[in-house]
Amino acid sequence: MILASGYHFQPDFIFHHLGDLGTGLLRTLAISAIGMAGALAVGVVLGALAALRVPVVRQLITVYVEVFRNTPLLVQIFFLFFALPETGLQLSGFTVGWLSLLLWGGAYNVENFRAGFEAVEGGYVEACRALGFPRMAAFRQVALPLGSRIALPSVTNILISVFKNSSFMIAISYPELTETAVNLVAVTFRVFEMFLAIGIIYLGLVWLMSLGTQAIERRFAIPGGH
Amino acid sequence: MPAWVSPVASYLAGGLRTTALLAVVSIVASVVVGILLGTLLTLPSRAVRAVVRVYVEIWRGLPIIIILFFIFFVLPIIGIRVDTFVAAAVGLSLWGSANMAEVVRGAVQSVPRGQAEAASALGFSWPSRMIHVILPQAARRALPPLIGLVVNLTQQTSLAAVIGLLDILEASQRSIERLTLAGGGGHAVPILTAVLLVFFIICLPLTLLSRWFERRLQ
Numbered sequence: 001m002i003l004a005s006g007y008h009f010q011p012d013f014i015f016h017h018l019g020d021l022g023t024g025l026l027r028t029l030a031i032s033a034i035g036m037a038g039a040l041a042v043g044v045v046l047g048a049l050a051a052l053r054v055p056v057v058r059q060l061i062t063v064y065v066e067v068f069r070n071t072p073l074l075v076q077i078f079f080l081f082f083a084l085p086e087t088g089l090q091l092s093g094f095t096v097g098w099l100s101l102l103l104w105g106g107a108y109n110v111e112n113f114r115a116g117f118e119a120v121e122g123g124y125v126e127a128c129r130a131l132g133f134p135r136m137a138a139f140r141q142v143a144l145p146l147g148s149r150i151a152l153p154s155v156t157n158i159l160i161s162v163f164k165n166s167s168f169m170i171a172i173s174y175p176e177l178t179e180t181a182v183n184l185v186a187v188t189f190r191v192f193e194m195f196l197a198i199g200i201i202y203l204g205l206v207w208l209m210s211l212g213t214q215a216i217e218r219r220f221a222i223p224g225g226h
Numbered sequence: 227m228p229a230w231v232s233p234v235a236s237y238l239a240g241g242l243r244t245t246a247l248l249a250v251v252s253i254v255a256s257v258v259v260g261i262l263l264g265t266l267l268t269l270p271s272r273a274v275r276a277v278v279r280v281y282v283e284i285w286r287g288l289p290i291i292i293i294l295f296f297i298f299f300v301l302p303i304i305g306i307r308v309d310t311f312v313a314a315a316v317g318l319s320l321w322g323s324a325n326m327a328e329v330v331r332g333a334v335q336s337v338p339r340g341q342a343e344a345a346s347a348l349g350f351s352w353p354s355r356m357i358h359v360i361l362p363q364a365a366r367r368a369l370p371p372l373i374g375l376v377v378n379l380t381q382q383t384s385l386a387a388v389i390g391l392l393d394i395l396e397a398s399q400r401s402i403e404r405l406t407l408a409g410g411g412g413h414a415v416p417i418l419t420a421v422l423l424v425f426f427i428i429c430l431p432l433t434l435l436s437r438w439f440e441r442r443l444q
Contacts, residue, residue, distance in 0.1 A: 066433070072382070074388075087415065203287045
């Protein structure tokens with residue numbers, strides 16, 4: 001196939017480099033998986049502490065959330081990779097990869113979980129307290145399961161964004177999928193084939209994830225809304 | 227103040243102007259195209275919805291950086307030359323308009339069905355039903371996520387640095403490199419902190435505004 005400017009479209013080129021792309025994809029999946037799991041854990045724990053209004057801790061959480069939500073992820077990545085070494089803390093590309101995704105996704109998920117916990121009707125928690133449950137037990141047994149289910153759609157959205165944003169690591173030359181593809185383009189000039197290939201990989205995985213999360217959301221939806 | 231501060235600050239200010247221009251262009255294009263597409267998504271016609279749905283799913287599903295690379299590297303081989311600013315603006319607008327379309331669709335569909343049914347029973351045609359009944363109510367609900375998108379687009383402009391646009395982030399990187407070459411390390415912390423601070427000062431008030439609108443809706 002020849003495109004307008006005499007560019008020969010050679011799809012078999014992609015198959016010759018499937019190995020390289022596969023290695024890149026594995027790195028993408030590794031930093032995404034750690035980043036997603038961490039963002040989920042940070043979100044639940046700090047979201048609960050914020051919703052329980054633990055003094056001082058709550059203010060510190062607010063600072064963390066606002067700083068990471070109101071600055072670009074790319075600049076955060078640059079800071080971790082280029083500025084931290086000046087303070088004596090040298091992090092590898094892999095560490096900056098999962099850590100930046102974890103911190104960024106965590107900040108959004110803290111907000112999502114906090115809002116979810118606070119959306120649980122006060123009457124439920126009060127009823128629990130009236131039955132003699134300690135405050136923590138009331139939270140664990142009532143606000144946590146119900147609030148997590150309310151927060152689920154916005155949380156899964158952020159987790160999918162964490163996966164997509166793993167591509168930002170090209171900025172620090174960490175050889176995940178995007179960086180691998182761009183490096184191959186620099187050597188071979190097969191621009192069209194390469195971007196078509198990784199575009200399909202990213203889109204396919206994002207669609208798979210949203211199908212999966214839709215199934216999870218349906219499974220855990222609170223019957224009759226909340 | 228050390229001697230390097232003032233030239234670096236004015237260099238960053240130049241980058242910030244490019245960042246601001248890129249943000250404004252992409253936000254305006256995203257909102258205009260997104261409102262149009264989002265409205266099409268609420269049309270009764272299945273064919274129209276399917277076409278718009280494909281556009282939305284593709285540009286929302288791809289990482290923005292892939293969209294930017296795609297436009298910057300792939301358009302030239304089909305004979306369309308674009309500079310980094312245009313490539314970044316087009317890429318951000320594709321992503322932003324797809325997200326805006328979803329915001330509009332969500333807001334329109336959150337208006338209770340009875341409203342549209344009542345208007346249609348009173349003899350309103352589809353356009354006047356939209357203009358006089360649905361859109362004014364949907365606009366209030368769309369406001370918080372719209373501001374969220376503005377904040378998001380403003381932050382995503384920094385990705386243009388990856389394709390080489392001299393925005394505030396690229397300006398900061400070049401400053402750090404130059405100062406290091408001139409024989410002094412240790413400038414990345416103050417310079418990158420300044421960049422973080424600039425974005426923070428722009429984005430925080432918008433985030434707070436969005437939250438205020440959201441609370442007022444309840």
